[in-house]
Amino acid sequence: MEWTFPRFSTGRLAASIAKGVVLREDVFLQTKYTFRRGQDHRLPYDPKAAIPEQVEQSFASSLAHLGVERIDSYLLHGPTSSNGLTADDWAAWRAMETIHDSGRARMLGVSNFQIEQLQQLCEKARVRPRFVQNRCYAGLGWDGQVREFCRVHDVVYQGFSLLTANRSILAAKQLARIAARHQRTIPQIIFRFAIQAGMIPLTGTTDPAQMRADLDVFDFHLEPAETAWIAGAGTP
Numbered sequence: 001m002e003w004t005f006p007r008f009s010t011g012r013l014a015a016s017i018a019k020g021v022v023l024r025e026d027v028f029l030q031t032k033y034t035f036r037r038g039q040d041h042r043l044p045y046d047p048k049a050a051i052p053e054q055v056e057q058s059f060a061s062s063l064a065h066l067g068v069e070r071i072d073s074y075l076l077h078g079p080t081s082s083n084g085l086t087a088d089d090w091a092a093w094r095a096m097e098t099i100h101d102s103g104r105a106r107m108l109g110v111s112n113f114q115i116e117q118l119q120q121l122c123e124k125a126r127v128r129p130r131f132v133q134n135r136c137y138a139g140l141g142w143d144g145q146v147r148e149f150c151r152v153h154d155v156v157y158q159g160f161s162l163l164t165a166n167r168s169i170l171a172a173k174q175l176a177r178i179a180a181r182h183q184r185t186i187p188q189i190i191f192r193f194a195i196q197a198g199m200i201p202l203t204g205t206t207d208p209a210q211m212r213a214d215l216d217v218f219d220f221h222l223e224p225a226e227t228a229w230i231a232g233a234g235t236p
Ligand SMILES: NC(=O)c1ccc[n+]([C@@H]2O[C@H](COP(=O)([O-])OP(=O)(O)OC[C@H]3O[C@@H](n4cnc5c(N)ncnc54)[C@H](OP(=O)(O)O)[C@@H]3O)[C@@H](O)[C@H]2O)c1
Pocket: 007, 077, 111, 112, 133, 134, 159, 160, 161, 162, 163, 164, 165, 185, 187, 188, 202, 203, 204, 205, 206, 207, 210, 211, 213, 214
């Protein structure tokens, strides 16, 4: 299946679902639990509460904002440390597993995880992550190690900042030539590359024309030489 996830404002989406303009089953809802350090002033939980309670409060807040009873995918926004998984990470994951057990989150996932952290999680998780959502740098082989782990272990990789993290690649003449050959824009070429590489490309825009263009990437294919060039573009 080929998906892209455009971004909606939470309030508008809730209102559209409530009015029946958008059917709940037609949208894929994904949200996250974020540790205190990554939150701004709009904290959706009591910071003094234990981690499992924070996760539960944060999840309840998401359901209320979205006006729904069930989330399709619930993510851990990022681990507390860049090395390994801490007791707090595990406490959050176990609380997320409990939410999954209750049927309120159909699938679980993680974000901003390094390969070792993903390996550790998959070894000991009772409910395995279905998604990994990572910033996708061309300079790191488009997060090649993590994507390979996902491919082997049947985890779906969501790549974000495909445009904003890779501005020098986007400006490359070779990429402009590929875009001209297919009569597509450079963002369309990047999203098409991501899909052919097995990712779900995430993006967001305030411009309806750009959003339509970003979604219009399912009726052409990049040639192997073109994907090979893009795959290697960020590495020396
Ligand atoms: N897990 C995490 O920690 C994390 C962090 C960041 C983002 N994310 C997720 O990833 C999604 C996308 O992230 P991102 O913003 O970094 O994505 P991105 O695709 O790299 O950048 C989006 C930016 O590119 C612009 N853009 C989109 N389509 C375009 C087009 N066709 N032509 C020209 N410009 C275009 C947008 O324009 P406008 O200025 O016109 O809107 C926006 O400023 C977010 O919505 C979020 O769901 C996750």
